[in-house]
Amino acid sequence: MANVTMSAANRAALSRSPIQRRRPGGFGRWLVLAILMLGLAVTLFPFLVAVLNAIKLPTDYAVNGPVALPRSFSLAGLATFWTEVDYSRKLINSVLISGLVAIVGVVLSLLNAYAIGIGRVRGGRKLLVLLLMGIMVPQESLVYPLYYMAKAVGLYDTIWSVIIIFSVLQSAFGTYLLSAVLTAFPREIIEAAEIDGATRWQVLWHVVVPVLRPTLAVLGTFFFIWTWNEFLLPLVLLISNQNQTVSVAMGVLQGQNSTTEPTAIAAASLLGILPTVIFFLIFQRTLTKGVVVGAVK
Amino acid sequence: MAIARGSLGASRAGYYLYLIPGTLGFLALVLCPLIANVGISFTTWKGIGKARFVGIENYERLAQDAMFWGSIGHTLLFIISMTVVPIIIGLILAAVLFDYISKQFGEGLSSFLRAVFYLPQILPVTAAGVLWGWILSPIGITNTVLKSIGLGAVAQNWLGDPTYALPAVSAVIVWIQVGYCLVVFMAGLARVDPSLYEAAELDGATWWQRLGSITIPMLMPEIFVVALTTVIAALKVFAPVYVLTAGGPDNATLVPSYLTYYHFFTTNRVGYAAAIATLQTLVTIVLGIVFIRMQSRQSEEGA
Numbered sequence: 001m002a003n004v005t006m007s008a009a010n011r012a013a014l015s016r017s018p019i020q021r022r023r024p025g026g027f028g029r030w031l032v033l034a035i036l037m038l039g040l041a042v043t044l045f046p047f048l049v050a051v052l053n054a055i056k057l058p059t060d061y062a063v064n065g066p067v068a069l070p071r072s073f074s075l076a077g078l079a080t081f082w083t084e085v086d087y088s089r090k091l092i093n094s095v096l097i098s099g100l101v102a103i104v105g106v107v108l109s110l111l112n113a114y115a116i117g118i119g120r121v122r123g124g125r126k127l128l129v130l131l132l133m134g135i136m137v138p139q140e141s142l143v144y145p146l147y148y149m150a151k152a153v154g155l156y157d158t159i160w161s162v163i164i165i166f167s168v169l170q171s172a173f174g175t176y177l178l179s180a181v182l183t184a185f186p187r188e189i190i191e192a193a194e195i196d197g198a199t200r201w202q203v204l205w206h207v208v209v210p211v212l213r214p215t216l217a218v219l220g221t222f223f224f225i226w227t228w229n230e231f232l233l234p235l236v237l238l239i240s241n242q243n244q245t246v247s248v249a250m251g252v253l254q255g256q257n258s259t260t261e262p263t264a265i266a267a268a269s270l271l272g273i274l275p276t277v278i279f280f281l282i283f284q285r286t287l288t289k290g291v292v293v294g295a296v297k
Numbered sequence: 298m299a300i301a302r303g304s305l306g307a308s309r310a311g312y313y314l315y316l317i318p319g320t321l322g323f324l325a326l327v328l329c330p331l332i333a334n335v336g337i338s339f340t341t342w343k344g345i346g347k348a349r350f351v352g353i354e355n356y357e358r359l360a361q362d363a364m365f366w367g368s369i370g371h372t373l374l375f376i377i378s379m380t381v382v383p384i385i386i387g388l389i390l391a392a393v394l395f396d397y398i399s400k401q402f403g404e405g406l407s408s409f410l411r412a413v414f415y416l417p418q419i420l421p422v423t424a425a426g427v428l429w430g431w432i433l434s435p436i437g438i439t440n441t442v443l444k445s446i447g448l449g450a451v452a453q454n455w456l457g458d459p460t461y462a463l464p465a466v467s468a469v470i471v472w473i474q475v476g477y478c479l480v481v482f483m484a485g486l487a488r489v490d491p492s493l494y495e496a497a498e499l500d501g502a503t504w505w506q507r508l509g510s511i512t513i514p515m516l517m518p519e520i521f522v523v524a525l526t527t528v529i530a531a532l533k534v535f536a537p538v539y540v541l542t543a544g545g546p547d548n549a550t551l552v553p554s555y556l557t558y559y560h561f562f563t564t565n566r567v568g569y570a571a572a573i574a575t576l577q578t579l580v581t582i583v584l585g586i587v588f589i590r591m592q593s594r595q596s597e598e599g600a
Contacts, residue, residue: 145329
């Protein structure tokens with residue numbers, strides 16, 4: 001399914017026909033546009049109010065309310081939140097965890113998929129079904145044993161426990177995706193390389209990987225953002241402040257609405273969403289095209 | 298010939314080496330924990346000391362636990378906000394962007410709108426939750442706006458009142474989910490032959506007729522995939538509830554995942570929590586089998 005839709009999208013992108021521009025007059029089209037703009041406003045409203053209020057002074061908020069344009073400008077709220085929760089540390093943790101999971105997860109997926117898709121090993125399909133089940137299983141049913149194991153091996157409250165666990169969890173999906181791609185890989189190319197005396201290891205890195213590079217990049221991008229946004233397992237496994245991720249740091253802010261200055265909450269949520277918004281702006285194409293592939297998540 | 302076959306067998310065996318790291322990891326970090334969790338569900342255990350085998354006692358208790366049944370009821374409601382509403386909005390939006398906006402206003406606007414509607418999907422749910430928790434708080438923006446336009450009577454403690462908490466959390470989930478449906482549906486529409494629409498237009502079909510007789514039937518595979526994946530996701534809703542309401546007020550937004558978390562790590566009734574997680578897993582696996590069956594049937598048809 002995933003491949004079917006993806007190839008269909010690619011095909012459409014390749015053969016995009018010139019747009020037919022008919023412009024019948026009338027209010028209809030402006031009405032549709034207006035309704036869409038309303039939807040757009042609703043979608044963007046939270047972002048807007050976060051920005052508006054994160055940069056005002058608390059007094060400005062108290063006098064003019066939350067939807068007024070700022071009449072003061074202050075980065076104090078942002079700076080206070082940053083230092084109070086040691087946000088640089090959370091960012092570094094999140095980048096390290098997500099980055100390493102993206103790399104290790106892609107490598108694990110590639111090795112698995114090489115055996116299943118190119119090697120056609122016996123039991124490959126059954127393994128894929130098992131992996132797919134593994135993706136869908138709720139993390140609640142893994143969390144306690146994993147918590148216990150992490151404590152037993154001394155990786156509890158270290159980012160390594162999270163990195164190892166998510167590399168494996170993400171690779172279940174990656175294996176499923178790459179196996180389908182590699183099953184369709186032209187056999188002649190591999191046979192030609194084998195005749196030239198390439199070993200299996202060389203075929204993987206010098207023949208398969210170069211062809212697959214764009215797909216691997218998309219996969220890595222998704223592993224990165226999925227891991228960045230993970231909550232339950234990091235919440236349980238990373239209890240000390242200095243090991244937490246951005247997502248966990250945001251999660252533990254809950255329940256402070258009544259006590260904290262509104263502008264401070266705006267600042268906190270703005271900083272919480274900003275990294276992924278920037279990431280989205282950079283990788284927008286990859287993410288919106290690739291989401292179809294990720295439909296099993 | 299015999300040699301060739303022999304070498305083929307050997308070469309195939311060599312590929313198994315590549316499965317070792319991934320499979321070992323999967324065994325150790327997914328399969329074993331999963332089995333261990335089922336095992337724990339038949340015991341009474343505080344997380345330390347010895348677990349005591351109690352058979353199906355945890356499951357018997359669950360059957361009579363009002364909190365558990367309440368959480369199941371909320372999950373069914375969350376299926377509406379995770380699956381039903383986003384699919385309907387997503388379908389209409391996808392059709393408008395594909396069959397109207399890109400024709401009337403150009404493809405650029407259509408891709409831009411798609412990207413914006415997708416944006417909430419990419420945020421950490423916890424960060425979005427902090428933001429919405431603030432917007433919906435009693436002194437938050439929603440109420441301020443309502444008061445300023447003279448609708449002060451409608452203002453509520455959205456997340457703190459048992460009547461409104463569930464709809465409020467649901468609204469946030471819809472905001473998050475619409476983009477996913479939209480993007481998958483638009484990718485599906487790229488497969489549809491534009492001449493179908495042109496023919497229908499020439500026959501005088503209205504936009505709504507085209508939606509009903511072309512768009513929706515053509516998108517059936519995507520609708521099915523989205524429905525199944527979002528139902529599976531609805532069974533696991535955790536982060537939005539954790540951040541927005543912590544299951545409250547008065548358990549009005551309690552979901553099984555939160556109940557599991559609560560018993561694992563707050564009451565330390567590990568066996569009981571494991572029983573809830575096991576039931577969740579069983580339901581997910583049943584849905585997963587439906588999903589895999591459907592996928593293999595579709596790839597056969599595609600081939």
